[in-house]
């Protein structure tokens with residue numbers, strides 16, 4: 001499939017939109033009242049800290065909505081305004097935030113249903129309908145299917161995600177296998193891998209080390225294929241498809257880890273083929289998203305402060321939020337990942353998601369006396385949700 005040619009023809013279609021409809025002024029007020037918060041604004045203006053009774057809040061200096069997410073939500077709202085009577089579908093959660101997704105559903109923006117096998121059922125989409133593609137994109141196959149249906153498409157894919165797709169297309173053109181640092185089940189990685197001819201998804205440095213060891217020393221092919229089941233392209237063969245590799249990433253992974261993985265592959269191929277042959281065997285472009293990088297850097301800075309505990313706010317299936325929680329846990333600070341203020345209370349109780357685990361209820365999570373609470377939130381979390389969390393903390397401590 002020539003994905004480049006397909007993209008060109010899709011982008012020139014009258015039924016395909018990537019920009020707003022000149023209704024930004026109309027939706028700005030709605031977005032402000034639904035997602036912004038004067039309390040958060042006040043904390044920002046006060047140097048990212050606020051003291052209230054026994055509680056000192058320290059906010060990360062970069063947190064919450066990134067511009068890619070704000071853009072996607074604004075485009076979805078504009079789409080509803082532009083097509084007030086049409087049925088509007090969205091191929092996935094526009095971003096991983098329950099409040100935003102609920103608001104869209106309240107505006108009659110419906111999710112494409114998923115059947116019992118976990119496959120999306122696009123038969124519900126009619127020619128007259130509008131389909132929104134979310135911030136983390138959609139696969140080439142989904143875009144082709146929608147294009148064939150002749151429906152309108154609003155593509156809110158973040159330009160940073162498109163940048164990764166362009167890298168993967170360059171890998172394909174040069175006959176390189178794309179090594180994607182990501183989660184093979186994540187919608188963004190599914191979309192990214194659909195642009196590749198040959199790919200292998202590695203979750204972390206440990207998996208990358210396994211692959212690099214295989215490149216240098218060989219190994220058990222069956223074991224390799226079992227270990228990476230579902231994480232490679234059809235027909236992938238570790239004995240022949242790891243000779244020329246290009247690096248790509250899910251934009252929300254830990255930036256430091258993506259860099260380490262890139263360097264590890266670079267060193268491995270240099271050792272195997274020699275420095276003069278490196279360009280023939282290894283390709284890498286910088287595709288780490290600025291927003292992810294800034295939020296992770298701000299988190300590293302925040303955990304250096306003297307904190308009694310951390311609260312990380314964001315959807316439980318949000319990859320970038322999980323990365324923030326990983327940083328916090330690595331510093332052994334008691335850290336609670338919640339998706340909304342509803343997880344706090346009644347009384348001094350919290351229900352939070354343990355890292356790579358399930359929900360857990362903790363009683364008396366806020367210690368007595370003066371406390372310093374670090375707070376951050378993922379790129380898909382509205383300020384309003386963070387403000388609700390802070391207010392609940394103030395209320396619990398005030399009642400003690």
Ligand code: SF4
Pocket residue numbers: 066067068069135158159160161251252289290291292320379
């Ligand atoms: S985190 Fe980065 S890639 Fe993802 S939507 Fe935001 S700006 Fe775009």
